[in-house]
Amino acid sequence: MHPLICTHCGEWDETPDTGAGVSVLRCASCGRTRPFLRMPLYCVSGPSGTGKSTIAGLLLERLRDRFVVLEQDLLWVSGLRDPEGHHRHFRSTWLRTAAMVQQSGRPVVLCGTVVPPEFEPLPERALFTDIHYLALSCEPGALAERLRARPAWREWDEERIDDNADFAAWVAAEAARLDPPMTLVDTTHTAPADTADAVCRWIEGLAEAEAAAG
Structure with missing residues (x-):
């Protein structure tokens, strides 16, 4: 369907x-x-190197009984890597997928780089009551070192690292002004388990407020 x-x-x-x-x-x-069934979608976003994939498994352990945690890169395949419209095909596919998963009665936590202007204009946005956005962040020097330490097959050369730094700076500057705004969580000096705890508190707090509102 x-x-x-x-x-x-x-x-x-x-x-x-x-x-x-x-x-x-x-x-x-x-x-x-x-x-x-329309439910909220919780997006755990942020530039590459801020820790999304690292905490995704921790979120799964902590939330599996109430939420479905998915990693966005699972669908990052050649057929969906169309740069037109902020990778519209990729974004739409994920929204449709998350919307169908939530028919099980559990909302989705989607871990992957996405910002409101990439999801909010899409037709599939109507399939959710709300989309909430949290972005992991990191100090520029530490972020660059994390990416340089990645295996060579991931192809993080200096040009790509600089592009990611520009995106990270944009997220940090614009997060509060986006519609809806993005919550920022700094991972520079925080252990993954503590970051996962902070993200869980964010998700659970929003879910409790929405349940109380009916």
Whole structure:
């Protein structure tokens, strides 16, 4: 089942009516509703080298009974590496995947580099009640050293390291001004377990507030 294809009329529904509630979608073409559970999506983002992959396994251990933790690089394959529109095909595929996983009744924690301007404009954004963004950060010198220490097959030359540093600086400067804003967690001097604890508190705090709000 493709979440943007109406099961009644078969039309591609890029603007499903989410005002119908969190458990159904209403087709803009035929007006019929279909069951679909909309939940929040929690994105653990940040530039390369800040620790996303390192803490992903720790998040899985801590959250597996309530959330589904996924690593974004699992789908970073040649067929989805289209640079047009901020890798739109890749981003849309992940949103559709996360939306279908959440039909199990557990929200998704997606670990991978993404910022609000890459997800928020997409049609698949309507499949979630909210998308929350947290970005890991790191001091420039420490970030560069982490990337230089990676195996050669990962191809982190100085030009690529400089590009990543520029992106890291942009995230640090713009995080609070993005819509929605991104929460920053500095990993420069923090052990992975402590970083994972901080991220878990962020996720659990948001989930508790959303549950209390009904």
